[in-house]
Amino acid sequence: MPSALRSLPRTLKLFCMASLASLLIIFGLLKAADIALSAHRNARLARWRAPTNKQGWRADFDYSDPRIQGMRRAAVVGDSFAYGWGVDWNQTFSKRAFDSLNNGASHKWEALNFGAYGVGPMKELETLERILPRYRPDIVIWQFYINDIGGLHDGLQRNKASADISAWKTPPSPIFMYNIKQAFHAFFPSLYLSTATGIRRIYGRLFKDRRTVFNDPDYMYRQWGGLYSPEELPRIEKDWISLEQILIRAAAVSERYNARFLVLFIPAEAEVSDAYREELEKRFLYHIDKNAAESRYAHKRLALFLTQHRIELLDMLDDFRNHADPSALYLHGDFHLTPTGHAIIARRLAAMLARH
Template sequence: MIHMKTKQVKILKIFFSVFYCLIGAEIFLRIIAPVPILPRRVCAASYGIRGNKPNQTYWQRTPETTVKLKTNSKGIRADREIPYEKPVGVYRIVLLGDSFGMGYEVDYNDMFSTRLEWHLRESYQINAEVINLSTSGHGTAEELIVLQNEGLRYHPDIVLVQWHSTDYQDNIRSDLYGLKDGALYVKNETYLPAVKIRETLEKLFFYVWVEENSQFYTFFREFAAVKAKALLDSLRSTRVRPNTVNQNNNESKEDYSTQLSVALLDKIKAVCSDRKIEFMILDIPRPRGSKEFYSVFPFEPDQLNGRYYLYSPIDDFKKANGQKIFWEKGHGHLTPLGCDIVGKGLAEYVVKNALLK
């Protein structure tokens, strides 16, 4: 009996020690080193990749902002249901992107997709509707799949792909497509990283609250995600393109990621061209301080030679004279000002190039 009580006391001591350590870590992060809390509500889409979980309402909190995200029954971040059938007299733009496209860290009315729609309507009297099919974490490979399985069902007049520097590695990591003798081919039908784990955790009644409110959980999750991505990148790099890349040559690996990304963009363009849909790209640049920005898109503007319609907001960002374009204490997404500059610039580009005929 005494031995059993001693064992129970030890267990209780361990439990409370762990509990107080967790509480201490939570308090430390909240007061000394707050981390941005940006939960991701994704699930397995019917076509084998991640999609936004339908009918969700949740919050993102950073030291700089607090925003509410809401998805409709199709998982689109929107304030309404959007039918597949296009209304008469309406031009449609389908947006494919990642967390930038989905408007992380800004309210719905401040997203660049919302501002694009507003500027087309108010500044140019064009009855346009933007269908935002962005999902956090998507690369060009997943955007191609979304277009083929979902985007075309909305009968778009323009397909707008939001490009970011992370696309290079995302396209390698997903392992959905590869190149053989320069030609794009399907390698795998599915890519659902950690979706099963997420679905299991979401069955726990307290998980959603912890995900939206705990600094320590967010810190641990982000740390684990970085390590998992690094491990997956390492595994992918040992399996790719024996006929194309010398695996001991980092420059060759970078060349392959560029070639793959360009091939995916060309494929999206071909899908659009076959259906007489205009195709354009938004290049989200990287900040270097508050006044300088740079692009890592595969081509310089003078190298495009009509290959793509490409809008880069770098020149427009510079006109902001150091005002905050990207959040600095979150995950580096666009601020409301940055989003409005992008939305306005996109609208001007669309009209200037007569992409909505």
């Protein structure tokens, strides 16, 4: 034993050894929890994942370059909502909508799903520009969700290029606290929101930087459902300008290949459920002046922009708000849609395409 340790009082030695042992025990428990959570998440993925086709997309058939004579073709471009995160392939809105259209119709449809988990508008535009000349769809359905604008101007968008779910399998990570945080958020959402708000507020007060309360733009856009502090609007405005440029380009390239371009707006739960919004306001937004805040900013801004540029919009906000139980449309502890949510979109999409 080093002489420095031998000179320490016996009580202090015991305290140090007990502290070290406690830390090792805590570390071991957290690591064990991380392994269990990783296994649970992967088992959850395996329950509903569908095999990808030869092109690497989630579908029950391979995409062919030549068009089938007499068959209309649709291309669905989007993120995990278009992919159908959390539901079986047969429950996704694209599968249900076009199966419904093909039931007894004289003109059959073929739907090519290019939804991929973790992508944003920049990557979606790259996908669109790649698939249009190859597959020549009659219509492009561009799925939009509120987190699409998070960090867009700063180039922080999600860049995952493949829909292959096997790439998402999560081994126990050295940075295992992420899994602990995710579990905390899923099972104790109210306590999580309160704790996160308190930490961010204290940090902001200490460093005189109120923006730290809003330091997670993806979470803000996704969960708050368009309720923004006025001080955040200048930065969000830059994100919106970037998004609008992408949408204009996507519409233009679709027109170049004679494809109808349609934006599908999927609302966040806070935009749909007043009760959920009020819960967030109480636990997470209590420091914001509600009278000055912009409510449903994303929805209003997107609808106005698309109208001005004559881009077609399939707006699901009213359909979701008019549902008897809005909470039944979203997965518990998650922001993705349940089979019920997908079914509502499928009915509306099929009805709109049938009219045209």
